[in-house]
């Protein structure tokens with residue numbers, strides 16, 4: 001069995017964007033990989049998300065406005081942020097921890113960290129493309145944010161000022177209602193104000209993640225679906241062994257736990273105490289008369305829309321519940337009601353692909369990336385709203401750290417043992 005530095009064979013739990021990116025970047029460094037997933041490729045959050053690679057919007061979730069808004073909106077099933085009444089101690093601990101981080105000073109320091117990763121995130125996607133991942137990222141030209149009033153618009157502009165003060169970059173133009181509709185004719189009369197953001201990209205999430213999985217397989221990796229890991233056994237002499245509820249165990253030199261919103265169960269025995277809570281989001285697709293060619297964002301309604309080739313995905317909601325809770329049709333209806341006045345030419349009743357998935361959220365809004373108490377057990381997850389944008393960069397950093405390469409200094413903020 002080889003030493004922890006530069007393992008020959010790594011097992012990865014989770015075939016989402018983070019686990020598969022980790023596999024790909026390990027293969028770049030000559031490591032053999034086995035990816036296991038309780039469902040299959042893109043089995044959870046990495047399937048139904050909005051697919052934005054949007055550095056201008058990739059910001060930490062805990063912020064003072066979310067707390068004020070969240071408290072008002074709590075318990076209201078049609079609110080875009082929904083926290084059901086609960087006596088679940090774990091959820092209450094998460095909410096208290098999250099609320100503690102919703103301060104201006106924490107937000108500003110987290111923004112600086114995000115500004116740093118945002119400068120590198122698209123470059124990691126370019127490395128995947130240069131290395132043969134067939135599905136491409138798309139330049140969003142234009143990437144539009146639409147509002148019912150100029151006052152609403154200025155709230156987002158104010159966030160951009162904070163981002164710039166933290167070292168981030170964002171280029172945008174203000175638009176009036178007619179200007180934004182001339183750029184995106186499917187926008188309706190409810191839209192009276194807008195922003196055009198530059199240099200943002202997007203992907204079709206299911207296609208992209210499957211294409212990444214194909215690239216991992218083409219390079220000799222193994223992906224095992226229906227492998228539900230019940231525990232990780234670690235031994236200095238024999239390496240790690242993944243026990244499964246459903247299949248034979250898998251043995252490797254090291255493991256990366258990239259199991260999204262279910263990260264705690266496997267990582268906690270290795271000293272990871274930071275909570276990862278499902279912030280569940282919903283999406284569905286519609287077929288507008290004319291499918292927009294680029295994403296559209298409604299910040300006030302917290303609704304995100306993305307073209308997926310022949311359909312248009314509409315996503316939103318942040319519901320703090322367990323990852324196994326069933327899809328709640330009231331949330332889908334709430335997204336429909338919020339989006340309807342902003343568009344024209346969409347038959348909302350013929351929507352398809354209704355979906356719920358779990359954003360893996362941490363209390364401080366920062367992901368968990370790196371080694372645990374054991375040098376053979378690593379974690380990569382907890383990216384909350386931005387695991388797609390940051391997945392490949394995460395995969396690159398964890399592969400660098402596991403093979404003894406130089407890792408960007410920003411990784412110190414993501415210590416899983418914090």
Ligand SMILES: Cc1cc2nc3c(=O)[nH]c(=O)nc-3n(C[C@H](O)[C@H](O)[C@H](O)COP(=O)(O)OP(=O)(O)OC[C@H]3O[C@@H](n4cnc5c(N)ncnc54)[C@H](O)[C@@H]3O)c2cc1C
Nearest residue numbers: 014016018038043045046049050052229260281387388389
């Ligand atoms: C509505 C919505 C919109 C979003 N929009 C965006 C966006 O525009 N841009 C962006 O950057 N992010 C977005 N996100 C967030 C993004 O989807 C997530 O952060 C990201 O997909 C997390 O990836 P992951 O690989 O960590 O987790 P997941 O994709 O959840 O993958 C984890 C995998 O682990 C598997 N697994 C779990 N436990 C086990 C076990 N015990 N054994 C084996 N396998 C296991 C699961 O089956 C799953 O396939 C959005 C999320 C939602 C819900």
